[in-house]
Amino acid sequence: MVTAAPPVPRVELAYVPTPLGRLERLSRELGIELWVKRDDLTGLLETGNKIRKLEFLVGEALAAGADTLITCGTLQSNCARAVAAVAARLGLRAVLALKGEPPETYDGNLLLARLLGAEVRYVSDGEWEGIDGVLADLAARVRADGRVPYVIPESGATVTGALGYVACGQELAQQIEHGAPDFDTVAVTAFSGGSQAGLLMARQLFGLRAEIIGVPVAWEAARVRTYIRELIAAARSRYGLGVEAPEEIRLLDGYQGPGRASVRAEELEIVVRVARLEGILLDPVYTAKAFGGLLDHIRRDRRALGERVCFIHTGGIFSLFPFRRPLSRLLDESGLVES
Numbered sequence: 001m002v003t004a005a006p007p008v009p010r011v012e013l014a015y016v017p018t019p020l021g022r023l024e025r026l027s028r029e030l031g032i033e034l035w036v037k038r039d040d041l042t043g044l045l046e047t048g049n050k051i052r053k054l055e056f057l058v059g060e061a062l063a064a065g066a067d068t069l070i071t072c073g074t075l076q077s078n079c080a081r082a083v084a085a086v087a088a089r090l091g092l093r094a095v096l097a098l099k100g101e102p103p104e105t106y107d108g109n110l111l112l113a114r115l116l117g118a119e120v121r122y123v124s125d126g127e128w129e130g131i132d133g134v135l136a137d138l139a140a141r142v143r144a145d146g147r148v149p150y151v152i153p154e155s156g157a158t159v160t161g162a163l164g165y166v167a168c169g170q171e172l173a174q175q176i177e178h179g180a181p182d183f184d185t186v187a188v189t190a191f192s193g194g195s196q197a198g199l200l201m202a203r204q205l206f207g208l209r210a211e212i213i214g215v216p217v218a219w220e221a222a223r224v225r226t227y228i229r230e231l232i233a234a235a236r237s238r239y240g241l242g243v244e245a246p247e248e249i250r251l252l253d254g255y256q257g258p259g260r261a262s263v264r265a266e267e268l269e270i271v272v273r274v275a276r277l278e279g280i281l282l283d284p285v286y287t288a289k290a291f292g293g294l295l296d297h298i299r300r301d302r303r304a305l306g307e308r309v310c311f312i313h314t315g316g317i318f319s320l321f322p323f324r325r326p327l328s329r330l331l332d333e334s335g336l337v338e339s
């Protein structure tokens with residue numbers, strides 16, 4: 001894939017290949033084989049799906065002579081923290097436009113981003129409506145300082161970013177070739193759908209047999225589908241990849257809850273349950289919603305996704321810490337999360 005003409009700039013940032021592990025107790029409970037691909041282990045600070053996207057985004061930034069990475073997101077943005085970590089690792093500057101008020105004390109991803117030296121511009125809800133203008137302004141200021149900016153949209157959601165998950169799918173195909181189970185279904189959390197788009201492209205390019213399904217955690221399904229189609233078309237025209245958007249883009253819809261901004265007790269319960277049952281930490285904002293949706297779907301119909309299902313854990317655990325209060329309450333309630 002990276003040898004497609006013209007060559008695609010890439011910086012190696014993720015510690016890969018990420019391991020595959022079978023979830024023994026959940027598999028027994030569900031009556032299928034449930035596996036997890038540990039993309040939460042792509043690094044410590046460089047954890048999760050963002051770092052795979054950043055290999056290509058930062059590759060493009062460096063090829064363009066950039067020395068300052070600019071991005072945006074929520075106060076607990078995983079992408080913003082990953083950008084801050086990569087900037088520190090490569091000797092670049094990071095400027096983050098984050099939606100919210102400056103907090104009294106830093107926590108979770110924001111604490112790490114500040115610790116890693118990122119500058120933060122807090123963006124009000126009103127300003128967020130025109131976030132592209134805010135990013136353009138920040139880029140202009142960086143230029144006025146004689147530096148070269150590179151803007152990464154929220155969640156690294158560009159065709160270049162999606163190449164990171166083409167690489168993830170290629171890696172999975174190689175793992176299967178070397179003896180990992182030939183999964184019937186690969187499931188991934190979908191915010192923008194960029195990671196799922198990358199996996200769908202990898203399926204065509206590297207002969208993965210598995211169905212690729214996404215679990216939307218914020219946007220409605222139609223919006224995710226449209227975005228995935230656009231990305232695949234853009235990958236074809238921009239990078240010359242021999243890929244087509246599939247007729248059917250499969251999403252497990254209805255697990256968004258009230259959206260990304262709010263986390264309910266049930267997401268925290270899934271975090272606790274999976275931690276105790278399998279020793280794996282999900283994050284309440286993204287992966288707990290998606291994994292909870294996946295479990296619910298399989299429980300309703302054991303055969304719906306086949307006998308061997310792999311969930312790609314896209315990371316994000318630092319956003320757990322700002323939930324310490326509701327989590328503490330939950331942990332102190334008796335009778336919770338019996339397996």
Ligand SMILES: Cc1ncc(COP(=O)(O)O)c(C=O)c1O
Nearest residue numbers: 190191192193194195314315316
């Ligand atoms: C932990 C985590 N998982 C999944 C996603 C969704 O990624 P995508 O925008 O590629 O669908 C995000 C991005 O926001 C994330 O932070």
